[in-house]
Amino acid sequence: MKRASAPRTHAGDALHRGRIVATYGRHAMLETDAGVRLRCHPRGKRLDAVVGDLVDWSAAGDEGVIERVHERRNLLFRQDAQRTKMLAANIDQVLVLLAAEPVLSEAQLARALIAARAAAVPALVALNKRDLQPAFERAWARLAPYRDMGETVLPLQLHNAGPEDATLADLLSHLRKRVTLVMGPSGTGKSTLINRLVPTAGVQTQAISQALGTGRHTTTRSTWYWLDAQRRGALIDSPGFHEFGLHHIEPERLASLMPDLAPFVGRCRFHNCTHRQEPDCAIRAAIAPNGPIAPGRWQLYVSLFDELRAARPY
Numbered sequence: 552m553k554r555a556s557a558p559r560t561h562a563g564d565a566l567h568r569g570r571i572v573a574t575y576g577r578h579a580m581l582e583t584d585a586g587v588r589l590r591c592h593p594r595g596k597r598l599d600a601v602v603g604d605l606v607d608w609s610a611a612g613d614e615g616v617i618e619r620v621h622e623r624r625n626l627l628f629r630q631d632a633q634r635t636k637m638l639a640a641n642i643d644q645v646l647v648l649l650a651a652e653p654v655l656s657e658a659q660l661a662r663a664l665i666a667a668r669a670a671a672v673p674a675l676v677a678l679n680k681r682d683l684q685p686a687f688e689r690a691w692a693r694l695a696p697y698r699d700m701g702e703t704v705l706p707l708q709l710h711n712a713g714p715e716d717a718t719l720a721d722l723l724s725h726l727r728k729r730v731t732l733v734m735g736p737s738g739t740g741k742s743t744l745i746n747r748l749v750p751t752a753g754v755q756t757q758a759i760s761q762a763l764g765t766g767r768h769t770t771t772r773s774t775w776y777w778l779d780a781q782r783r784g785a786l787i788d789s790p791g792f793h794e795f796g797l798h799h800i801e802p803e804r805l806a807s808l809m810p811d812l813a814p815f816v817g818r819c820r821f822h823n824c825t826h827r828q829e830p831d832c833a834i835r836a837a838i839a840p841n842g843p844i845a846p847g848r849w850q851l852y853v854s855l856f857d858e859l860r861a862a863r864p865y
């Protein structure tokens with residue numbers, strides 16, 4: 552019986568499969584199927600691979616050359632007037648980590664959820680620092696519209712938790728065997744969470760910084776951490792949450808990406824209703840303090856719509 556020969560590059564070098572676990576500038580760290588990590592760079596000038604990508608690579612000395620990026624199941628990115636940033640590919644879900652303090656920005660949360668939905672990636676919200684009262688209760692109440700629209704919102708306490716506190720275990724049950732992109736504003740506890748769930752995270756980060764030649768204090772763009780020795784679940788941290796640009800989303804698509812507005816899309820008098828001031832608008836008719844559409848959510852929609860429309864040159 553004839554054996555299939557291993558795939559090769561045009562130059563005849565053997566191709567291997569790997570996964571991108573960190574990127575920095577033109578360089579990336581890839582992990583082989585056997586779990587070995589090595590530094591790699593793209594065949595061409597630009598690195599178009601992102602954390603989570605599956606790639607074909609060939610060996611060049613003790614480095615790898617990325618020959619091809621496999622087709623992606625999904626790709627999460629943000630885009631503002633200046634640039635487009637790919638955050639991660641092939642993920643199972645996004646975790647938006649918020650906290651009692653710093654006071655949460657609903658606009659930031661809404662943007663992250665819209666970006667996830669636009670990429671067809673499920674999202675999960677956790678509100679950390681339950682020990683900080685009454686700030687926690689206040690923040691929890693502000694998240695009521697999100698719970699009402701069906702988002703999963705979990706309370707969390709990463710510090711000062713009593714022995715009977717089950718919030719971290721609850722969150723973990725949502726993370727097991729899944730690949731989760733963790734995002735959230737500065738100071739909500741992302742590093743604390745990753746260090747609690749991935750005891751070797753610090754060592755891993757250091758190894759990556761050394762291999763990619765980044766400074767000791769610069770963080771790479773995104774980093775992949777396995778949650779378990781069997782390498783089934785993973786967390787990806789992603790810096791730069793505050794300027795979560797949505798310029799890749801057409802304004803006309805916005806309402807359908809907001810779960811509380813979406814059921815009313817297509818029910819307005821005008822088929823091209825923008826839901827801002829047109830008569831007989833089904834979305835505006837559904838605005839009420841206790842839902843289905845909270846007034847603040849509609850205001851968020853309007854300001855985002857205007858921003859996205861202004862970002863388009865026509």
Ligand SMILES: Nc1nc2c(ncn2[C@@H]2O[C@H](COP(=O)(O)OP(=O)(O)OP(=O)(O)O)[C@@H](O)[C@H]2O)c(=O)[nH]1
Binds near residue numbers: 709
């Ligand atoms: N009171 C309280 N503090 C917490 C809790 N979890 C984390 N913190 C603290 O919150 C602060 C910020 O936590 P980090 O893990 O550094 O936050 P981060 O999201 O990684 O922040 P950046 O690195 O700036 O993005 C630290 O001082 C933590 O000790 C908690 O459950 N309760």
Ligand SMILES: [Zn+2]
Binds near residue numbers: 835
């Ligand atoms: Zn309308």
